Amino acid sequence: MFKDPIQWLMIVVGGLIYSIGLNAFLIANHLAEGGFVGISVLLLYIFHLPVGVTFFILNIPLLVVAWRIFGHEFVIKTTAGVLCVSIFSEVTKFIAVPTHDQLLAALYAGVVTGIGLGLIFRTGATTGGADIIARILRHYRGMAMGRTLFAIDLIVICVVIIIIGKQVAMYSLVALFVSSRVIDFMIEGAQNGKAVTIISDKHMAIVEEIHKQLERGTTLIQATGGYTGTDRQVVYCVVGREEVVRVQRIVHEIDPLAFVTISNVHEISGEGFTFGDDPRRKKGLLRSR
Structure with a gap:
């Protein structure tokens, strides 16, 4: 498991930073996200369901399946990431930075959420959801994880186009792209x-x-x-x-x-x-x- 307590701290801090970016910039400006968080945000917009609760419930069956396939170590680390995002997304939902410029909001959201996820990923933990599905499909079908994750994000963004509109979907894609680049930077390091x-x-x-x-x-x-x-x-x-x-x-x-x-x-x-x-x-x- 984690022998270094600093790794646990990184998961907690990463979950907090990600949740702040989610609430302050994405949700406050009515933007969307990819993966299971994106599904939870859509359910918030449509049915006013709390993001943290929805996200945790969606992950429960996946965590059970993952326990049987990948063992307890992976699931415990992933559960830690899921819990942090679920809890902090509710604790920080009062934080909002609305702006009339959705592009600026998308850029800020990408940077902040990317830093949070990067901290979590550096410990070997994940935030569950699409990542678990991608690992399961790779295990049974040999499918590349990157393609699966991209496909899930694409499906969510297509739903955003239908429900909210093309402009929101476009800015959400900008946030996803910036977030992915920041995650790469956090994982690969500054020593390039x-x-x-x-x-x-x-x-x-x-x-x-x-x-x-x-x-x-x-x-x-x-x-x-x-x-x-x-x-x-x-x-x-x-x-x-x-x-x-x-x-x-x-x-x-x-x-x-x-x-x-x-x-x-x-x-x-x-x-x-x-x-x-x-x-x-x-x-x-x-x-x-």
């Missing part, structure tokens, strides 16, 4: 960078210049050309986004014919990214690898 792979006959000269000019570590990977069968040394280096141009310039100056690929990397940790100015580096005890 670029991985550079370089294939060149002058690899040692390139490595030396990267060490000298950027003070970044490099890794040499033994490789064999698939067409020529020639053994080569491939240079692999992770740099900050702002340093990519400098790496490209170094490579071009040394070997204009070098083959270079650049890809995104997330959640970087280690020397040069998260250790800061380690005193051992100043003493020369840490060297680029």
Whole structure:
């Protein structure tokens, strides 16, 4: 289970932040949400049923099924997320930030709800609902979870178009998109960078210049050309986004014919990214690898 109590705290705080975003920006401006929360919000608009109570009731049968399929650990963590959203969505329903600009409300809602969900997801917990359905379908049918979650959100948004209107549905989609990007940022972390792979006959000269000019570590990977069968040394280096141009310039100056690929990397940790100015580096005890 959770050995670190901070993870439990993150679920509680995440549920609180998500509920504030839900009530203050989405519901206060008559916008919708995706998944089971979106269904609960629609039932609030149509029948005036409390969101927290509806959301919890909708999750009960899914939690029972999930217990039988996935075991107690997953269900306990998910139940914690469901309870937090259910309780806090009722506790914070007095918080409202109405605005005449629904687009602005959607942007704020996406950011706040994304932060809340991101905190919950970082612990390995979920908020149940569509996530449980997606896991069940993947377990029995092998269906990709992303497609299932998207399909459920799409169904809810289509219902929003029919019941409330196209404009609300459009702004709700904006909120969903922003929320998903914020969740990615919360999960992947702020330490984003670029991985550079370089294939060149002058690899040692390139490595030396990267060490000298950027003070970044490099890794040499033994490789064999698939067409020529020639053994080569491939240079692999992770740099900050702002340093990519400098790496490209170094490579071009040394070997204009070098083959270079650049890809995104997330959640970087280690020397040069998260250790800061380690005193051992100043003493020369840490060297680029």
